[in-house]
Amino acid sequence: MIVSAREHNGTCGGAILARLGMRFVLSAQTPDGKFHNRLSFGRVWLDEPTIEDAWGRAIWAFGTVIARSDDGVLHQRALGAFESAIRHRPDWLRSLAYAGLGAAEVLTVAPEHKGALDLVADAADRILLSSRSPDWPWSEPRLTYSNALLPDVVIAAGVAHRDDDTVRTGLDMLRWLVETETHAGHFSVTPTTGRGPGDPKPAFDQQPIEVAALADAAKRAFDVTGDDEWLREIEKAARWFHGDNDAGVPMIDEVTGGGFDGLHPHGRNLNQGAESTLAMVSTLQLHDRMSMLTR
Secondary structure (H helix, E strand, C coil): CHHHHHCCCCCHHHHHHHHHHHHHHHHHECCCCCECCCECCCCCECCCCECCHHHHHHHHHHHHHHHHCCCHHHHHHHHHHHHHHCCCCCCCHHHHHHHHHHHHHHHHHCCCCHHHHHHHHHHHHHHHCCCCCCCCCCCCCCECCCCCHHHHHHHHHHHHCCCHHHHHHHHHHHHHHHHHCEECCEECCCECCCECCCCCCCCCCECHHHHHHHHHHHHHHHHHHCCHHHHHHHHHHHHHHHCCCCCCCCCECCCCCCECCEEECCEEECCCCHHHHHHHHHHHHHHHHHHHHCC
């Protein structure tokens, strides 16, 4: 849904994918606004509904459709589902941050939407109230996954609430993260085991979702500052998929069009899962879009 809604040169295939995605995500939502996450091949939901990452990512998708899709039917369905879901507040930081990104999307077209304003503020507050130190200016004792979505939503909250201090804090967080996840001039992102103070670089298994989150956050930082440093980070993210990474191998299968699941010391995980493929597609989509805008 997110990739389809972001595609400005819309195609019939993209429109079909957007509607299929919406149907799937709506089927996962329960009347109380929670979400299932695991569907069987027999089309039966296997788990109890929660407000974990599936909830947060669904809200992100609804918000993106509301802000960017020209499909009136999808827009109406996304708005109703968004309103139902945002009544909750999860204990999980990333679930709330993903949802905050959806709220930030809504605010680009409805800047006074109270539910979205409250949600993005709650996400940023949860991040900023966590303990940090000068030596480790991060909201968690270790980096884990999709780390850049934390400064991304902090910047978004600062913009939405016209709070320059929060914007600056988010930008500082993102600069620190970019420096921490860079090695020898290319991205060397947090592995599946996480990264803490003093951990060596490079480390593996590196995940495409981490690079995609960095690209998204850099796009928001560029929108706020107009500083070309963030365009260079988007370029660096695209190059990671093309082989400018710690193993020197492309993370795109030119035959299938898929994205490989993980980067290892001497190669890549040959599995091509949906999440990794979408992370690759969204990063290159964003890079192409920014390249056209800045020519």
